[in-house]
Each structure stands twice: as structure tokens, then as C-alpha cells.
Amino acid sequence: MNPSLKLFLILFLSLELTFTNKLWVNIIVITVCLVLLIHYHFRWQQFCWLIFIPLFPAIAIFTTIVLFSPGHSLFYGLVLFSRLYMYVSLGTIFTFTTNPLALARSLEQNCHLPSKYAYGVLAALNLIPKMKQAVTTIYIAGQMRGVTLHWWSPTLYFKAILVALQWSDQLAQAMESHGFVEGQARTRTINIPITARDWVITSTLIILIQIIVIALP
Amino acid sequence: MAKHQLHLRDIILLALIGIIFGVIYFAAGFIYNGLTILLTPIGYGPMANDLTMGIWCMAGPLAGFLIRIPGAAFLGEFFGAVVEMLLGDQWGAVNLISGTVQGLGAELGFTFTFYRTYNWLTLLISSLTLTLVTFGWDWFRNGYSHFSGQMLITMLIARFISVFVFSGIIVKLIANMLQRAHLIKQ
Numbered sequence: 567m568n569p570s571l572k573l574f575l576i577l578f579l580s581l582e583l584t585f586t587n588k589l590w591v592n593i594i595v596i597t598v599c600l601v602l603l604i605h606y607h608f609r610w611q612q613f614c615w616l617i618f619i620p621l622f623p624a625i626a627i628f629t630t631i632v633l634f635s636p637g638h639s640l641f642y643g644l645v646l647f648s649r650l651y652m653y654v655s656l657g658t659i660f661t662f663t664t665n666p667l668a669l670a671r672s673l674e675q676n677c678h679l680p681s682k683y684a685y686g687v688l689a690a691l692n693l694i695p696k697m698k699q700a701v702t703t704i705y706i707a708g709q710m711r712g713v714t715l716h717w718w719s720p721t722l723y724f725k726a727i728l729v730a731l732q733w734s735d736q737l738a739q740a741m742e743s744h745g746f747v748e749g750q751a752r753t754r755t756i757n758i759p760i761t762a763r764d765w766v767i768t769s770t771l772i773i774l775i776q777i778i779v780i781a782l783p
Numbered sequence: 784m785a786k787h788q789l790h791l792r793d794i795i796l797l798a799l800i801g802i803i804f805g806v807i808y809f810a811a812g813f814i815y816n817g818l819t820i821l822l823t824p825i826g827y828g829p830m831a832n833d834l835t836m837g838i839w840c841m842a843g844p845l846a847g848f849l850i851r852i853p854g855a856a857f858l859g860e861f862f863g864a865v866v867e868m869l870l871g872d873q874w875g876a877v878n879l880i881s882g883t884v885q886g887l888g889a890e891l892g893f894t895f896t897f898y899r900t901y902n903w904l905t906l907l908i909s910s911l912t913l914t915l916v917t918f919g920w921d922w923f924r925n926g927y928s929h930f931s932g933q934m935l936i937t938m939l940i941a942r943f944i945s946v947f948v949f950s951g952i953i954v955k956l957i958a959n960m961l962q963r964a965h966l967i968k969q
Contacts, residue, residue: 576876584880584924619874622819626828627925634826635929646926657868657875666869682791687862690798691869697802717807718949720956723841724964726803727849727957731966734796741791748791 568764569664569672575768576656579775583652589641590782591775592648599655606663616658620650641783666691672758682748689737700729787852797846797855801863804842805870814838827934829925833942836917837949843889844909844950848901848958849967856893856909860886881920888916889950906955910947918942 583591603613624647632643666688674684704725708715715722789797818831846859864882868875892909918939921927927935961967 573876577879580877580880587926622816623829623832626819626823626831629823630826630828631926631929634931634934636931637929639929642926642929649924653874653877657877661868661875669869682789682794686791686794687798687865690795690802690862691866693799694802694806694866694870697799698806701803701806718953720953720960722807723803723845723953723957724960726807727800727845727961728964728966730796730799730803734792734799737795738790738792746791 567767568676568758568760569669570676571760571764571768572660572664573669575771576660578772580653580656582775582779583649586779587642587645588779588783589645589648591778592645592652594778595652595775596648596655599659602659603655603662608658608662612658616654620654624650668758671754671756675754675758676760680749681746681752685741685746689741690734693733693737696733697726697729701726704729789850789852789854789858793850793852793855794858796850797859798862798866800846800849800859801842801861801866804863805866808838827937829927829930830934830938830941832921832925833918833938834945836914836942837945837947837951840885840889840913840917840946840950841954843886843913844892844906844954845957847889847893847909848954849961851898851901851968853894853898854890857886857890860889881917884920885913885917888913891916901958903955906951907947910943910951913946913950914939914943917946 579595583595627650628643628647631646632638632640670684670688673679674681701722704722705715708721713721815831815835818834819828822828822830840860842863843856843860847856849855850859861879861882864878864885867882868878874881889909889912891912892905895908895912896905918927927938930938958967
């Protein structure tokens with residue numbers, strides 16, 4: 567399915583279900599996502615993680631609404647509990663089935679996102695492992711001088727930003743020296759089309775969800 | 784070419800700032816779960832979200848201070864969310880919505896000072912707008928309308944303190960260091 571349309575669909579569903587307090591639609595969305603994930607060979611360790619991540623916030627909201635709020639509403643407690651799982655299932659199905667490069671290409675070609683945004687962010691994304699390493703290096707270098715840099719200490723961020731300033735300069739120069747020009751028309755090696763099938767799937771799913779939202783509590 | 788426009792270098796820098804905060808937040812994630820477990824038995828579980836809100840919103844105001852162009856604060860916060868989503872963070876696409884909300888909150892603080900003054904007042908206003916905008920979103924997302932009035936006021940105050948400490952005081956300290964190193968272009 568086209569990555570941009572998939573992103574739109576998921577954002578649309580998340581927003582709509584945030585503003586409608588319905589229980590069944592959450593459960594149905596979660597179930598469909600889980601079935602799809604099984605279909606895409608999601609590993610069982612990842613399933614455990616999927617259940618664990620929203621567990622604390624979900625239990626916190628549930629108990630607060632059911633036991634401590636003025637209404638003591640079990641229904642709304644369940645709605646909010648399932649809503650967090652709905653967010654996480656939708657998020658997982660998107661990230662698990664979408665390649666960042668394909669998403670950047672699709673946003674550039676189908677949604678006319680300026681290429682400097684699409685490729686700038688993508689270029690930075692590849693530096694994540696190096697950035698992790700840089701932060702660790704800064705931390706250890708501090709410890710060698712007997713200084714512990716906690717996550718709240720401004721020095722840690724300052725030093726990391728120094729690294730970022732240098733890298734962003736170098737990366738931008740590298741891209742420009744390889745012929746990247748902001749705002750210039752580009753040729754495409756790979757076309758990402760939006761097919762009739764994509765439109766049919768997206769609109770059918772949106773209509774189906776509307777019916778479920780209206781019909782079930 | 785227009786002066787007040789983000790160029791490739793700024794965009795990469797904003798995304799890298801998002802990554803830095805993403806990397807460091809990851810280490811702070813246990814605080815959120817710890818607070819939730821502590822606060823749930825007394826009926827204030829969702830307040831963990833308010834108490835840690837300032838931590839998740841630091842990238843926006845810092846980006847706004849570093850790159851003094853309209854939209855920088857918004858994009859700094861938003862790219863953080865994009866990076867988290869592409870990294871395979873479980874909250875995924877919903878991160879984009881919260882990133883947009885937090886980015887708007889951070890950006891408004893700079894809009895209200897017309898992108899001219901960059902001092903404590905800017906950070907105070909930015910903390911206020913961040914608090915109100917993110918609280919408004921959580922009102923729907925986390926069902927705050929079901930909570931008692933007293934609890935809501937406590938949570939709002941807790942959120943403001945958190946935002947002011949992390950996205951205000953700590954961001955200002957980092958910005959001061961960058962200023963002393965002459966890294967902020969006027």
C-alpha cells in the first residue's frame with residue numbers, strides 16, 4: 567500500500583478515535599492490527615513488548631477513572647484503556663510495514679513535500695547509531711575526569727549539540743557536493759505511484775470505521 | 784534567497800537535535816513508569832504524564848533558541864517525533880500527533896514575542912503555551928474531562944512546573960552555554 571496514504575489513514579483513525587468515546591471500534595482496530603501483524607510474521611518477543619509498553623499508563627488511567635473520578639464509569643475506563651492499545655497497535659503496524667526511504671520518496675512524489683525536508687531528515691536518520699555513540703563518548707569522557715553527566719545536566723546537551731552542529735554542516739556540504747540543490751526539479755530512480763487499489767482500500771476502511779463507530783457503543 | 788527560510792543544513796541540524804533528545808530521553812523513560820506506579824494507588828496515576836511533560840518538550844524551545852527562524856521550534860519538536868516513529872517506537876504515528884501539538888505549543892511562545900526577544904520572558908511564555916496546548920490535547924486523549932476539578936488543577940500546576948523546569952530553566956542554561964561559545968547566530 568502507498569506509504570503516504572497509509573500514514574494518512576493511521577493519523578486519521580488515531581485522531582477520530584481520540585475524539586469519539588467508543589469501545590468496540592477500539593477493540594476491532596486492535597484485533598485487525600494483531601491479525602495483520604501475525605500475517606507479517608511479527609515475533610513473539612515483539613508482541614510482549616507491544617503489550618508491556620502501554621501497560622502502566624493504561625492501568626493508571628483505568629484505575630483513576632473507575633476508582634477515583636467522580637463518575638466511577640467502568641465504560642470510560644475501558645474506552646481509555648483500549649484507546650492506548652489502539653494507538654500502539656496502529657503505530658506498530660505502520661512502522662513494521664513501512665520503509666523510511668519509501669515513505670520519504672512517497673511524501674516527496676505524492677504529497678509534494680520539498681525534497682530538502684524529505685532527504686534532510688532521512689540523512690540525519692542514518693546518523694542515529696553514531697549519535698548514540700557520541701552521547702556515550704561524552705558521558706564516559708566526563709566520568710574519566712570525575713564528572714558524572716546526568717540526563718538533566720545542560721553540559722551533556724551542550725556537548726551533543728556541538729557534535730550536531732558540526733555534523734549538520736558536513737552532511738549538508740556532502741549532499742550539495744554530490745549535486746543536491748534545494749528546490750530544483752529532480753529525476754526519479756524509483757516511482758512510488760498511488761494506484762486505484764490504494765484509494766479503494768483507504769476509502770473502504772474509512773467508511774467501514776464510520777459504520778462501526780456509529781453502530782456499536 | 785529569503786533570509787528567513789530553513790535550509791538543508793538547518794533541517795539536518797533540527798533532525799539531529801531531535802535525535803539527541805530522543806537518545807537521552809530513552810534513558811529517562813524509567814522515570815515515567817516509576818512515577819506511574821507510585822502515583823496510581825493514590826489516584827493520581829495520570830499525573831506522571833504531567834510531571835514528566837517538560838522532559839519530552841525540551842527539543843522545541845531549544846531549537847527555537849538556536850535557530851532563530853519562524854518554524855524552527857515547531858520542526859525541532861516535530862522531527863523528534865518523526866525520528867522516534869521511524870526508529871520503530873511503539874507509539875508510532877500517534878507520536879506525530881503529540882509532536883505536532885507540542886511543537887505548536889513551543890512555537891507559540893516565540894510567535895508571541897515576534898521572534899525578536901530571546902530571553903527568560905520568551906521561555907516563560909513558551910512554557911505557558913506549551914502547558915496549555917498539551918493539556919488541551921490530553922483533555923481529549925487521556926479523558927481528563929472525567930477527572931475531578933481539584934485533580935485537574937493540581938495536574939495543570941504540576942505540568943506547568945515540569946515544563947518550566949525542563950523546557951525553561953534547563954533549556955536556558957544550555958542556550959547560555961551555546962551563546963558563550965558564540966554558536967547562536969543573531
